[in-house]
Amino acid sequence: MRYFVHIGYNGLHYKGWQRQAGVFNVQGVLEHALTQILKTPVSIIGCGRTDAHVHASQFFFHMDIEEPWDFDLMFRLNKLLPGNIAIFDILPMDAQQHARFDAVxxxxxxxxxxxxxxxxxxxxxxxxxxxxxxxxxxxxxxxxxxxxxxxxxxxxxxxxxxxxxxxxxxxxxxxxxxxxxxxxxxxxxxxxxxxxxxxxxxxxxxxxxxxxxxxxxxxxxxxxxxxxxxxxxxxxxxxxxxxxxxNLPPRTEFSSILQKQADEYWSTL
The missing domain is CATH 3.30.70.660 (Pseudouridine synthase I, catalytic domain, C-terminal subdomain)
Known part of the structure; x- marks a missing residue:
């Protein structure tokens, strides 16, 4: 079964999204947490690749999980993950839907x-x-x-x-x-x-x-x-x-103070 996972992260202490050996990255942290909770190796594919120290207030990745879980996965992930990564939604999808290539x-x-x-x-x-x-x-x-x-x-x-x-x-x-x-x-x-x-x-x-x-x-x-x-x-x-x-709205209430207040306090030049 394929799932899209809707997340946000503060990238300040990460060397980008992409998994790289010997480098602290967002993808690797998520895969480690999923593997630990689901008791099986989990590989994920993100909607893009942010650079080192870049943030994402909305980001999606997909994962294929053979055996369904019988617990609150989102709760466990948010409890296990560091405070700079948040899980917002876990969405079942069709097997062919792709987090990276389908984004328009x-x-x-x-x-x-x-x-x-x-x-x-x-x-x-x-x-x-x-x-x-x-x-x-x-x-x-x-x-x-x-x-x-x-x-x-x-x-x-x-x-x-x-x-x-x-x-x-x-x-x-x-x-x-x-x-x-x-x-x-x-x-x-x-x-x-x-x-x-x-x-x-x-x-x-x-x-x-x-x-x-x-x-x-x-x-x-x-x-x-x-x-x-x-x-x-x-x-x-x-x-x-x-x-x-x-087309989900960003969970701006969980992002930086800048984006949380942006639409209220910023005016176009």
Whole structure:
């Protein structure tokens, strides 16, 4: 029987989602917990691969379990797992439904704070910056859905069969004081470090180092910038994953204080 498991995690202390020998990762922790509880080896497949120190307020993986369990698996998992991983739902699915390949939309949020705040440490990326040109940053972000080839904003584009991404929306918001930023982007897929690279370019625009026209030229010409400077990973969240047959709201009440309050307190620039 195939099951989709709906989870969220704070990735600050993990080296990413993917299982790797000798590296502390989210997938490995989950597989170990499932194997321990179900008394049989369990392998799982996630909806994507988040980088080291990146969070997910909504994430799905699937697993195939031959023998049904007769206890509250979600309760036991949440009791056994560390506090930075939460299980929200365990959903029986058809055998052919796939957590990674069937996803049609993925949404990410990237948070920045421009003052030192110990209570945002690890939940948002800290950049000590003043006087960012938010209007130009917004102009550049708004260009992203107009283009499909994101070869310019990828660390290793040649490892992919293609670098086409259907970016459906991209926007930049700020809080009332203007010292917190939120970048939101949705697409059917993302390339390696693509969002962090884009955010790094937007920060260069905000600081006056890069023009909006030059930013757009990378997309037009599929030309990689001479210097790629990905933004810090700690501010990045995989925040929504949608399937043709499954569209659950994120369990934002269990995610960071930034996303919990985002829709109430953030205004579009």
């Amino acid at each position: 939309l993925r949404a990410y949020d990237y948070f920045i704070h421009t003052y030192k705040d110990p209570f945002l440490n690890g939940l948002s990326s800290y950049y000590l910056l003043d006087g960012l040109d938010l209007d130009r940053m917004k102009q550049a972000a708004a260009l992203l859905p107009d283009y499909k080839n994101y070869r310019a904003f990828c660390t290793h584009p040649d490892k992919y069969e293609h670098t086409i991404c259907n970016v459906m929306s991209a926007s930049l918001s700020t809080d009332a004081s203007g010292d917190k930023l939120r970048f939101q982007i949705t697409s059917n897929r993302f390339l390696g470090k693509m969002i962090r690279i884009i955010m790094g370019q937007l920060l260069k625009i905000g600081k006056g180092i890069l023009s909006v026209d030059e930013f757009e030229s990378y997309l037009i010409e599929n030309r990689t910038p001479l210097l790629i400077t990905p933004a810090h990973p700690q501010g990045l969240y995989l925040s929504k994953v949608t399937y043709p047959y499954l």
